[in-house]
Amino acid sequence: MYGATKEQWDHFVSIGLTHDLLPVVSNPNAKISAKSALRSTGKVPSKYYNGEVGGILNWTQKNATDKAIIEWSEQPDYGICIQTRHLRALDVDIDSDLADEIKQTILNFVPTAVFRTRENSKKFVFPFFLDGTFSKRIIETKQGAIEFLGNGQQFVACGTHTSGAKYNLPLTTYPTLPEEDFEVIFNHILEQFGTVAVFMDNKARQPDIDMEDDVLPLLLPHSMGLTNTGMYCLKCPKFDEHTDKEKGSISQSGYFPKGKGGNPKGHFHCSHNHNETGKPTQSDWAVAYNLIDFGDDEPVVEIQAESSQNLSEIQAESSQNLSEIQAESKHDRELVIPRGLIKDTVDWILSCALQPQPELTLLNVISFAGAVFGRRYEYDKFGTRTNMYLVGIANTGDGKDHSRKCIKKLAELSNLSRFVGPDAIKSGEGVLTMLMKKPSVLMMLDEFGMLMASIGGSNAQPYLRSCAKIFTELYSSSSVLYQGGMYSDPKKDPVNIECPNLCIYGTSTQAKYAEALTPDAIDSGELNRFVVLKPKIENPEYNFNVGDRNPPDDLVNRWHKIADSIEVNDLMGGQAYATNVASEYNMNELLIYQRQRKMELQDGTGPLYARYTENVIKIAMVFAISENHNDPLMSSLHIDIAKQIVDASIEFVRSLVKSGIGTKDRREDPLIDEMFAYIKDEKPTKTEICRKFRKVHKVDIDKVIDTLTYQARIKLEKTPGKTKPIMRYVSA
Numbered sequence: 001m002y003g004a005t006k007e008q009w010d011h012f013v014s015i016g017l018t019h020d021l022l023p024v025v026s027n028p029n030a031k032i033s034a035k036s037a038l039r040s041t042g043k044v045p046s047k048y049y050n051g052e053v054g055g056i057l058n059w060t061q062k063n064a065t066d067k068a069i070i071e072w073s074e075q076p077d078y079g080i081c082i083q084t085r086h087l088r089a090l091d092v093d094i095d096s097d098l099a100d101e102i103k104q105t106i107l108n109f110v111p112t113a114v115f116r117t118r119e120n121s122k123k124f125v126f127p128f129f130l131d132g133t134f135s136k137r138i139i140e141t142k143q144g145a146i147e148f149l150g151n152g153q154q155f156v157a158c159g160t161h162t163s164g165a166k167y168n169l170p171l172t173t174y175p176t177l178p179e180e181d182f183e184v185i186f187n188h189i190l191e192q193f194g195t196v197a198v199f200m201d202n203k204a205r206q207p208d209i210d211m212e213d214d215v216l217p218l219l220l221p222h223s224m225g226l227t228n229t230g231m232y233c234l235k236c237p238k239f240d241e242h243t244d245k246e247k248g249s250i251s252q253s254g255y256f257p258k259g260k261g262g263n264p265k266g267h268f269h270c271s272h273n274h275n276e277t278g279k280p281t282q283s284d285w286a287v288a289y290n291l292i293d294f295g296d297d298e299p300v301v302e303i304q305a306e307s308s309q310n311l312s313e314i315q316a317e318s319s320q321n322l323s324e325i326q327a328e329s330k331h332d333r334e335l336v337i338p339r340g341l342i343k344d345t346v347d348w349i350l351s352c353a354l355q356p357q358p359e360l361t362l363l364n365v366i367s368f369a370g371a372v373f374g375r376r377y378e379y380d381k382f383g384t385r386t387n388m389y390l391v392g393i394a395n396t397g398d399g400k401d402h403s404r405k406c407i408k409k410l411a412e413l414s415n416l417s418r419f420v421g422p423d424a425i426k427s428g429e430g431v432l433t434m435l436m437k438k439p440s441v442l443m444m445l446d447e448f449g450m451l452m453a454s455i456g457g458s459n460a461q462p463y464l465r466s467c468a469k470i471f472t473e474l475y476s477s478s479s480v481l482y483q484g485g486m487y488s489d490p491k492k493d494p495v496n497i498e499c500p501n502l503c504i505y506g507t508s509t510q511a512k513y514a515e516a517l518t519p520d521a522i523d524s525g526e527l528n529r530f531v532v533l534k535p536k537i538e539n540p541e542y543n544f545n546v547g548d549r550n551p552p553d554d555l556v557n558r559w560h561k562i563a564d565s566i567e568v569n570d571l572m573g574g575q576a577y578a579t580n581v582a583s584e585y586n587m588n589e590l591l592i593y594q595r596q597r598k599m600e601l602q603d604g605t606g607p608l609y610a611r612y613t614e615n616v617i618k619i620a621m622v623f624a625i626s627e628n629h630n631d632p633l634m635s636s637l638h639i640d641i642a643k644q645i646v647d648a649s650i651e652f653v654r655s656l657v658k659s660g661i662g663t664k665d666r667r668e669d670p671l672i673d674e675m676f677a678y679i680k681d682e683k684p685t686k687t688e689i690c691r692k693f694r695k696v697h698k699v700d701i702d703k704v705i706d707t708l709t710y711q712a713r714i715k716l717e718k719t720p721g722k723t724k725p726i727m728r729y730v731s732a
């Protein structure tokens with residue numbers, strides 16, 4: 001018998017796959033119909049038609065019935081095809097020892113995994129349940145391809161291969177993978193074995209970025225539904241010119257909001273065929289839906305279905321996305337993180353946060369990496385190390401401690417606790433004593449604004465002032481011998497620390513931080529050592545569906561690997577040998593930009609750029625090292641993202657300074673009062689404000705909104721919308 005047994009058919013029915021089953025003629029000697037395009041038996045859904053084999057047309061549309069299955073199970077030549085609509089599979093088309101390695105890797109993640117094999121080959125299929133809609137993906141390796149079989153595909157579960165060998169698949173319950181686990185495994189296999197990855201759809205390619213879209217609220221009243229790819233269905237402006245069979249369908253045209261599929265740009269789409277006038281342009285859509293600010297026809301990154309892309313293309317595309325983000329107004333910027341350890345760590349921390357804070361989490365993870373990598377890496381051209389001071393603006397209370405707790409747990413599990421220092425400062429001397437024991441360390445400090453304020457000369461306790469001074473010195477001493485004897489007890493030995501690598505992740509309220517922003521403090525350059533970010537959403541919504549607070553094993557292992565490889569020359573004093581972090585980017589460009597900004601800014605904030613290059617390199621180094629800690633290379637993408645972070649920091653500080661905070665002579669601007677009056681009366685959305693004040697540059701509008709917000713005259717308020725809440729500004 002070539003086909004499947006009754007018991008095999010029954011098994012797949014019993015695990016709920018009735019609709020997904022199809023027959024496959026498995027007799028290698030069967031005659032293929034002359035009218036059929038089939039080339040061999042045993043591989044794709046097929047049946048006997050008048051004694052000859054033919055393929056099953058439109059099989060992806062079929063839903064098998066119990067009755068059909070009974071019929072098929074009575075034909076001994078029919079094997080079982082499973083449509084991978086619920087039970088998915090990784091089809092490993094590799095006939096070498098590499099297949100065994102991949103099998104082992106899968107078993108490491110999923111100990112209950114079973115495989116469909118056949119005797120004369122090492123090729124195998126790994127079936128598993130996965131909810132959702134997924135298109136196929138292919139990982140190319142040096143010895144063959146690994147295909148993820150998603151919707152619209154199938155594999156043969158039981159029967160006989162063309163070669164005459166029987167397929168073997170244990171009749172059992174197959175493991176169910178949560179989507180996140182699947183992505184982790186897929187990415188792990190890609191990273192470990194793959195040379196190129198091809199994704200056949202946009203949903204699979206990149207996770208969504210959580211972004212606010214100010215165009216969407218204007219479109220919602222017109223939308224006729226939401227597709228599972230995240231598109232809001234809208235009638236195509238060229239609806240009457242559709243020429244394809246399904247031209248009347250409205251589910252194939254609409255709007256993808258910002259961040260959908262990892263694309264930071266909102267865009268319209270219509271997948272119908274159109275007559276000779278072609279597809280509607282973005283401005284056709286904008287006109288049709290009366291969108292004033294959307295009308296420029298700049299190119300939109302659209303992920304073509306069924307197009308193949310290799311990794312470098314995907315990377316090139318993501319850096320293209322990045323420059324688009326940068327072209328947008330600063331306030332609409334979203335942080336993009338390069339794929340890899342840093343991003344995966346951030347993603348885990350966010351997944352288990354009750355109030356996810358992406359910006360704070362990113363800073364926290366980068367500073368942790370800076371400590372872990374510390375003293376071992378250097379950009380030797382400038383002697384730059386990975387010590388850095390990062391500050392997140394956060395309200396007191398809610399959610400800001402979450403990332404600290406996660407980092408501590410991760411450090412503990414991955415044997416990196418020695419890089420985590422105490423979370424409070426008692427004295428400047430204490431910091432130095434700690435560094436003598438742990439010369440590379442992360443301090444995660446709450447209420448860091450008190451220390452910042454002491455830089456601004458506010459009435460702080462003296463120990464804060466001395467800490468600030470020590471931090472200032474340490475920042476510049478990470479590649480030399482630091483001698484801080486004057487701070488310690490004269491009776492004790494002088495403090496000598498070779499290449500101290502102090503990383504700080506602090507949180508502060510905006511008001512407290514603003515106390516640091518005196519003209520003197522800015523001039524002195526102390527402030528420019530700190531990279532400060534304010535979250536785009538200060539009070540994120542609760543995520544009641546929090547994930548596992550324990551880091552995934554894979555993440556722990558990857559950090560642990562780093563711990564193992566840095567054992568040798570860390571911690572205790574002595575000249576620390578550092579690996580050079582190479583760069584494919586011309587850092588002179590950063591220096592030129594830094595100098596230019598310092599000189600051209602007439603408002604007293606020029607000194608904020610004095611450490612621009614240094615801070616960008618530090619952050620880029622962390623991305624590069626986390627990507628390849630043996631041979632790190634800062635790519636243009638790493639630099640771009642680091643620039644984005646440092647730029648956002650300086651812009652934020654400048655906006656505070658410009659709105660008069662920290663300085664006595666607050667600039668009066670009639671626009672401030674005018675906009676306040678408008679907001680008070682109209683409770684407008686951001687888009688409505690921009691439309692009303694169309695003549696004012698968007699950057700200036702943002703500044704005024706900042707000022708009013710800081711002055712507590714206005715606030716953002718969530719109001720119910722048609723399908724989704726709308727954010728409006730109201731008087732506070």
Ligand SMILES: [Zn+2]
Nearest residue numbers: 236238270272
């Ligand atoms: Zn259309």
